[in-house]
Structure formats: C-alpha cells, structure tokens
Amino acid sequence: MEQTWQTGWTERISYGLSDAADNLIFQMMSSYLLFFYTDIFGLPASQTAILFLVARSADLVESIIVGLIIDRTRSRYGKSRPFFLWYALPYVIFAVLTFVTPPFSANGKLAWAYITYLGLGFFYTAVNLPITSILPTLSNNEQELTLLGVIRQFFGSSVQIVVAVFTIPLVAFFGHGNRQAGFLLTIIFSR
Structure with missing residues (x-):
C-alpha cells in the first residue's frame, strides 16, 4: 500500500522554523553565555562553571518531568501543541531576563543568574521537547517524517x-560600546 504525503510545504517550513526560533536562544546560550556571565555580568568563572553543572543536572530531571506532562496532557490541541502556547512567552521572557545585568551585589548577581538561567533551561525544555514529540503526529508516512526531520x-x-x-x-x-546593553538589545530583537 502506497502512503501519501500529509503535510504541505507551508506546514513543513513552519515545523522547521519552530526549531529555528527555539535555536536562536539555545545558540546564544551555548555560544555566548559563559562569556557574558564572566566578562560582562561579572561572575567568577568558578561560580559560572558550577551554575552550568547545576543547570545540566537540572536538565536531566526537567526532561523527564516535561515528557511525563506531555504524555498526560489531554486537550483539543493534542498532547504537544499546547506547550507552544503555554511556554513560548515565558521562554522569551526568561531569555531576555538571562541577559539583564541588574545592579546587585555579587551574591545577588549569582542568585539572579541561577534563577534566570535555570528558568530559561526549564522553558527551553518545555518548548523544545514538544517540537520533537509532535513529529510522529504530523504524518504516518516514514519518508515524510524523515523529510520533516531534515x-x-x-x-x-x-x-x-x-x-x-x-x-x-x-x-x-x-x-555602542556598552556590551551589557548590546547583549540585552540583541536578545530582545532576536526574539
């Protein structure tokens, strides 16, 4: 039995753009957050390393929790789609807050970094995991699923x-020479 294509190019491109939007923030975190925290925000490298270790450990737990929530979600939009609606705005807010440089003490800055970065990590998981989990619901054609993944x-x-x-x-x-403002405005305009 020949399988038919079930998605059009508009839906395929939209699916691809969902990951592109998610990756804007992820790539900023991966490529520049260490530099931002140490050279601009003013955290010592040792405290930043511990923060990143804690965040990666939290990712393990968050992925399991978000996966379980997706599995238990029942809505008229399905299991995965509501997460785009529920968590996209908090994800953007935490992305911006992560690059805010408040005039706090050293301990206050460290607390701010933990709250914003761990929050950003949670919302990243809450948006990114559903992008992956929605794929099998888009088609039952294996070639189409491969194309969508590509x-x-x-x-x-x-x-x-x-x-x-x-x-x-x-x-x-x-x-204009102020890297704190530059990073903040870049993250705001990239979203």
Whole structure:
C-alpha cells in the first residue's frame, strides 16, 4: 500500500522554523553565555562553571518531568501543541531576563543568574521537547517524517551560523560600546 504525503510545504517550513526560533536562544546560550556571565555580568568563572553543572543536572530531571506532562496532557490541541502556547512567552521572557545585568551585589548577581538561567533551561525544555514529540503526529508516512526531520535540522543548524556570524556585530551595533546593553538589545530583537 502506497502512503501519501500529509503535510504541505507551508506546514513543513513552519515545523522547521519552530526549531529555528527555539535555536536562536539555545545558540546564544551555548555560544555566548559563559562569556557574558564572566566578562560582562561579572561572575567568577568558578561560580559560572558550577551554575552550568547545576543547570545540566537540572536538565536531566526537567526532561523527564516535561515528557511525563506531555504524555498526560489531554486537550483539543493534542498532547504537544499546547506547550507552544503555554511556554513560548515565558521562554522569551526568561531569555531576555538571562541577559539583564541588574545592579546587585555579587551574591545577588549569582542568585539572579541561577534563577534566570535555570528558568530559561526549564522553558527551553518545555518548548523544545514538544517540537520533537509532535513529529510522529504530523504524518504516518516514514519518508515524510524523515523529510520533516531534515527540514527541522536544516533550519535549526542555519540558526547556528546566523548566531555565530551576527551576534557580536549586533552587540557592538546596539550597545555602542556598552556590551551589557548590546547583549540585552540583541536578545530582545532576536526574539
């Protein structure tokens, strides 16, 4: 029995762009957050390393929790789609807050970094996991699922290049010499 294609190019591109949007923040975190925390925000490298270790450990627990919540979700939109609605805005808010540099004491800055970065990590998981879990519901055609996965990977990887090439020039452009303001405005305008 021949399987038919069930998604059009608009839906395929939309699926790919969902990962691209998610990857804008993820790539900023992966590529520049260590530099931001140590050289701009003013955290010692040792405290930043511990924060990153704690965040990666939290990711293990968060992934399991979000996966269980997805499995138990029952809505008219399905299991995965509500997460895009529920968590996209908090994800953007925490992305911006992560690059805010409040005038706190050293301990206050460290607490701010923990709250915003761990929150951002949770909301990243709450948005990204459903992007993956929704794939099998889009089609029962294995070739189409492969195509959708390739399109998603293409858009997600393209964002890596965009972030790598344009972040520092955008920080300089928006900050006019003030890297704190530059990073904050870059993250705001990238969302």
